[in-house]
Amino acid sequence: MLPDLTSPHRRRILWRGAVAAAVLAYNPQWLRAQPATTLRVGYQKSASLFVLQKAQGTLEKRLAPLGATVQWVEFPAGPQLLEGLNVGSVDVGFVGEAPPIFAQAAGANFVYVGYDPAAPTAEALVVPKDSAIRSVADLRGRKVALNKGSNVHYLLVKLLEKHGLKYADIQPVFLAPADARAAFERGAVDAWAIWDPFLAAVEKQLGARVLADGTGVVDNFAYYLAERGFTERNPRLIQALFDDLVERGRWLKGHVDEAAAIIAPLQGLDREVVARSIQRYEYGVAPLTPDVAARQQRIADTFHALKLIPKPIRIADALPARATP
Numbered sequence: 001m002l003p004d005l006t007s008p009h010r011r012r013i014l015w016r017g018a019v020a021a022a023v024l025a026y027n028p029q030w031l032r033a034q035p036a037t038t039l040r041v042g043y044q045k046s047a048s049l050f051v052l053q054k055a056q057g058t059l060e061k062r063l064a065p066l067g068a069t070v071q072w073v074e075f076p077a078g079p080q081l082l083e084g085l086n087v088g089s090v091d092v093g094f095v096g097e098a099p100p101i102f103a104q105a106a107g108a109n110f111v112y113v114g115y116d117p118a119a120p121t122a123e124a125l126v127v128p129k130d131s132a133i134r135s136v137a138d139l140r141g142r143k144v145a146l147n148k149g150s151n152v153h154y155l156l157v158k159l160l161e162k163h164g165l166k167y168a169d170i171q172p173v174f175l176a177p178a179d180a181r182a183a184f185e186r187g188a189v190d191a192w193a194i195w196d197p198f199l200a201a202v203e204k205q206l207g208a209r210v211l212a213d214g215t216g217v218v219d220n221f222a223y224y225l226a227e228r229g230f231t232e233r234n235p236r237l238i239q240a241l242f243d244d245l246v247e248r249g250r251w252l253k254g255h256v257d258e259a260a261a262i263i264a265p266l267q268g269l270d271r272e273v274v275a276r277s278i279q280r281y282e283y284g285v286a287p288l289t290p291d292v293a294a295r296q297q298r299i300a301d302t303f304h305a306l307k308l309i310p311k312p313i314r315i316a317d318a319l320p321a322r323a324t325p
Contacts, residue, residue, distance in 0.1 A: 038069050039241065042075055043081075044075055047094050048267075051263050052263055077176055078096050078150050079147070082100065085225060085226075086109070092227075096151025096220065099149055101313065105300075110225045112224070113224050114242060114285045114287055114288070116221065117286075119214075119220045120214030122213075123196070123214050124194070125159055126192050128187070129207035133191065133211065137163040139190065141170070144156060144171065144193060147174070154299050155218050157306065175189075196277035197273060201269055224245075242285055256279060259274075
C-alpha cells in the first residue's frame with residue numbers, strides 16, 4: 001500500500017526520512033562533509049513555484065539560519081537545465097518527465113529527490129485557430145514543433161499512438177519555446193506541442209486551438225532533481241528547500257490571483273494567462289513512490305524503443321534508496 005501523502009505533517013515526516021535515507025545510502029560519512037554555503041537552484045520561468053519562491057524571498061529566509069544563501073540560475077527549458085546540473089553549474093532543478101531520462105541516458109549523475117502530482121491538462125498539442133487540422137490523426141506528414149527531450153516529447157508520442165500514427169509519420173521540428181512560438185505564429189509549423197504557461201499564452205493571445213491535452217494519455221508529473229554529490233553533502237539544504245516548497249505550494253493554491261499578480265511580470269505574461277496556467281498544475285511535492293518510479297520507467301522504455309535514447313536505462317539507478325521499487 002502506498003503511503004498517505006495528503007497530510008502536510010505526514011509529507012514533512014516522509015521528506016525527512018527519504019532525504020536521510022538517501023544521504024546515508026550514498027555516503028555514511030556525510031556528517032564529516034563540508035556543507036555548501038550556497039544553494040544553486042536551476043529554474044525555468046515556466047516553473048511558477050520556483051518563480052514565486054524567488055520573488056518572495058522565502059527560500060533565502062529559510063536558509064539564512066543554516067548559514068547558506070541562494071543563487072537562482074535561469075534556463076529556457078528542462079534539457080538545458082539538466083545539462084547545467086550535469087556540468088556542475090547548479091545543484092538542484094525542477095523539470096518535466098522526459099529531460100531526466102535523456103540526461104540519464106547521457107550519463108548525468110543526479111538523483112530524483114521529489115515530484116509534483118500529475119497535471120495532464122498543463123500540456124497540449126495546439127494548432128492555429130483557423131487550421132484545417134481537426135484531429136491528431138490529421139497530422140500525418142505535418143510539421144510539429146516541440147522542445148526535444150522535454151515533457152511534451154512523450155505527450156506527442158502517446159497522442160500519435162492513440163490516433164493510429166507512428167512518430168515517423170510526422171515531421172518533428174525541434175525548437176525551444178520562444179523559437180517554437182515564433183514559428184507557430186508565422187505558419188512555419190502546423191502544430192505545436194507545448195506546456196504551460198506557454199500553452200495558456202498561445203491560447204489567450206493567438207486563439208490557438210487545442211487538438212488534445214494529456215488527459216487520459218500521460219501523467220505529466222514534474223520532478224525535483226539534485227546533483228548526487230550535493231545531496232550527499234547537504235541534506236539540511238535539500239530538506240529546507242522542500243519544506244519551503246511545501247509551504248509555498250499550499251499558499252499558492254489558496255491565493256491564485258495574488259500569486260498570479262506576483263508571477264506574471266517575472267514570466268512576462270498577462271495576469272489572466274498566469275492564473276489559467278497555475279490552476280492546471282498541482283503543487284504538492286512528495287518523495288517518489290514505487291508507482292511513480294514505474295511510470296517514469298515506462299517513458300524511458302518507450303524512448304528507447306523509438307531510438308530516442310541510445311541505450312536502456314534503469315530509473316531505479318537514480319532514485320533514493322527508499323524510493324527504489
